[in-house]
Amino acid sequence: MAMNILVTGGAGFIGSNFVHYMLKAHPDYNLIDLDLLTYAGNLHNFDDIKNESHHIFIHGDIRNAQLVDYLFKTYDFDAVVNFAAESHVDRSILHPEIFVQTNVEGTVNLLQTARKYGIKKYLQVSTDEVYGSLGKEGYFNEESPLAPNSPYSASKAAADLETRAFYETYGLNINITRTSNNYGPYQFPEKLIPLMVTNGMTGGNLPIYGDGENIRDWLYVEDHGRAIDLVLHQGKPGEIYNVGGHNEKTNNQIVDLIVENLGLSKDRIKYVKDRLGHDRRYAIDPSKIKRELGWEPTIMFDKGIIKTIDWYKEHEDWWKPLKSKAALK
Known part of the structure; x- marks a missing residue:
């Protein structure tokens, strides 16, 4: 069954790779791509699919409640995949307030609107950096405590917690994925x-x-896209999945x-x-997504x-x- 999916931050690195992957994996899906085109967003990421009718690009901000509401009303989304985020640690050290505005306030706006329109699945794309730094041994799993050490990772952890709260409080069907370095x-x-x-x-x-x-821990970005696709379709409501390359x-x-x-x-x-x-080591255990959804890296x-x-x-x-x-x- 074809789906209408809101992809936020789809002109960025991971988002644009996900768009390319999904258009090949699900050619009948419609991907509506909302991106503010900050310095890291690039429309040239879509040069090879600029005539693709199933990909619609919209320039805008996830914090813009009026715009987001209009898009939900117009396109009747089945799901939301939220990549939109300020993501560079160095820049977060200089301007932490920008990261709170986009990563936390923007996420809450999406969650509010997804709840209002009864979206079937909301998927928050996060990072292993929310767990903080590891010693020389061991791995983070989905039960590891959140201990972010930079303004960037703190803003992502806050967004994750808001996402979880919308499941626990309102029953919104959410998933959170936390990835290693792509x-x-x-x-x-x-x-x-x-x-x-x-x-x-x-x-x-x-x-x-x-x-x-x-x-x-390094993961090829296309393998991350496959993981998100699986979680989008098969992830259990309210669950978190770590996505790592070992x-x-x-x-x-x-x-x-x-x-x-x-x-x-x-x-x-x-x-x-x-x-x-600067965290010393990140390493995450992806055995849950392998066990429950059959995902593992292929590249x-x-x-x-x-x-x-x-x-x-x-x-x-x-x-x-x-x-x-x-x-x-």
Whole structure:
């Protein structure tokens, strides 16, 4: 049965990859894409689907109650998938208020409107950063306490709690997904992998925070899209699902791979002052989504990182205009 889905933040990195995935997986679905087009939103992410009739782009803010209400009334949505968020930790340290406005107030506006119109499923896309920092061993699971350490992750944790509250208080059918670090096409070049690849290609230094031994669990973005698709259709009401790749790498390991692939000198690597609130390690246990919904990653890191580097090599026209906007150069 065809669905009408509101995708918020669909012009961003993970959102646009999800749109591409869903148009292939469910060609009869209608995706109405609401995005404010802040610095990280990019309509060029849709150049290859600009004539796709099942994808409708609308420029607007999830905090705009009048606009959001109009869209719900006009398109009779079956579901909402909320990617819309300010997401860069460095920027949250400089302007935490912006993150509260978009990530918390915007989410509550969507939840209020979804409840008003009796939406069948509301899916909040979140992050493993809400759990805080891990030691050298162990994994976060869905029962781990929330302990965010940056204004960004605190705003996402608050949005998650509001989402949970709408299930407990009003009975809204919600799910929350929390993902590990994503990588792949269309990622804004302030994030680690595209920053290093694009700096490597343009002659810049490769800046690494602190000692470079911070550890992240890396997941290819298309595998994340498949997980969201499964949760959207099969997730149990009120449940949280962690989505991880079981692929831990230090920042040093990631940069070394990129240096080797691009044939660069390691002298280009420059260690810079560590950022505030920089969590040491993230790692999440995705066994619940595997057990209940049958999901597991299909693109392993050794292949995914090559696919990603090759994409940036082949799409200089996409990322070169964005370099001046990146937080780190």
